Amino acid sequence: MSPSAPGKEPDQPAATPCFGLLEGLILSHLGQALAVEGPDKNIVLCHTRRQLGTVAVGDRVLWSPQDGDLGRVEKILPRRSLLTRPAHGGRIRPVAANLDQMVVVVAPEPEPDWLLVDQYAAASEHRSLDVCIVINKADRVTQRSAVEETLATYQAIGYVCHLVSAKTGEGLGELRESLKNRCSMLAGQSGVGKSSLTNALLPGKNLRTRELSEKAGLGRHTTTAAMLYHLPEGGDLIDSPGVAVFGLAEMNAADLASGYREFRDLLTQCQFNDCRHIQDKGCAVREAVDGGRIDASRYERFIKLLGKMHLA
Numbered sequence: 001m002s003p004s005a006p007g008k009e010p011d012q013p014a015a016t017p018c019f020g021l022l023e024g025l026i027l028s029h030l031g032q033a034l035a036v037e038g039p040d041k042n043i044v045l046c047h048t049r050r051q052l053g054t055v056a057v058g059d060r061v062l063w064s065p066q067d068g069d070l071g072r073v074e075k076i077l078p079r080r081s082l083l084t085r086p087a088h089g090g091r092i093r094p095v096a097a098n099l100d101q102m103v104v105v106v107a108p109e110p111e112p113d114w115l116l117v118d119q120y121a122a123a124s125e126h127r128s129l130d131v132c133i134v135i136n137k138a139d140r141v142t143q144r145s146a147v148e149e150t151l152a153t154y155q156a157i158g159y160v161c162h163l164v165s166a167k168t169g170e171g172l173g174e175l176r177e178s179l180k181n182r183c184s185m186l187a188g189q190s191g192v193g194k195s196s197l198t199n200a201l202l203p204g205k206n207l208r209t210r211e212l213s214e215k216a217g218l219g220r221h222t223t224t225a226a227m228l229y230h231l232p233e234g235g236d237l238i239d240s241p242g243v244a245v246f247g248l249a250e251m252n253a254a255d256l257a258s259g260y261r262e263f264r265d266l267l268t269q270c271q272f273n274d275c276r277h278i279q280d281k282g283c284a285v286r287e288a289v290d291g292g293r294i295d296a297s298r299y300e301r302f303i304k305l306l307g308k309m310h311l312a
Contacts (some may be wrong), residue, residue: 057095105188122259
């Protein structure tokens with residue numbers, strides 16, 4: 001894919017009349033530059049206008065063509081969502097913008113970390129992102145009924161769940177339907193096969209990554225930055241090796257409780273407005289757990305996450 005001056009197709013947005021700006025989509029950070037997909041679907045390397053703020057992968061922006069087939073990002077368009085993570089010095093760093101859902105991946109090897117799954121789910125709920133839970137490496141599952149029973153717990157509270165194998169292709173058709181026409185990101189502990197899963201979902205991923213890296217003068221070495229790919233069936237998938245660090249940094253105890261979707265209808269029924277849902281008197285959440293209406297394992301992990309946040 002060679003750099004070229006922004007063009008125009010009949011069904012693509014033209015330059016903004018008043019300012020001569022073009023709309024674009026941020027695909028990745030490549031070294032000191034941004035890979036911006038223009039209205040003609042060509043990729044242009046851009047730098048940003050000073051004091052613009054941090055641009056995230058998935059951002060819709062307005063940019064201006066510059067000399068040498070380059071561009072400059074002039075404005076970040078309004079975001080419908082923003083995923084952030086902690087950075088040095090207590091700052092918050094944007095990871096991805098305009099996401100619709102987080103795809104949380106676990107596998108039989110390593111042993112599934114359901115505490116991490118619940119952390120991702122609660123953090124995604126806090127950011128108004130949908131959650132899809134995927135068990136990869138289905139070909140290695142030895143106790144399938146136990147895995148399906150665990151997934152049933154999440155399905156019962158409304159989460160979409162898939163049992164898939166990037167190796168054999170099992171369940172990939174159903175997963176593609178869940179990703180179709182949406183912007184999604186994979187998250188999960190190391191070793192669950194996120195790379196093999198993205199390669200199965202994105203047949204041209206490695207070629208596209210190499211093209212973008214070479215365009216930025218980075219040679220054939222791929223970067224560790226987040227990168228947005230268009231799915232063949234429609235929709236986008238953001239692949240981010242560093243997304244595992246996002247979590248609970250911007251949340252308080254009330255946010256965490258609200259992030260457990262099965263708690264929400266009960267939170268206003270607790271006897272006290274500042275109920276922590278641990279040993280508090282008149283706690284509707286505790287009563288639901290004791291009555292079997294809320295899964296006890298999920299509740300126990302909620303308490304552990306409170307402790308992790310030093311709020312228990």
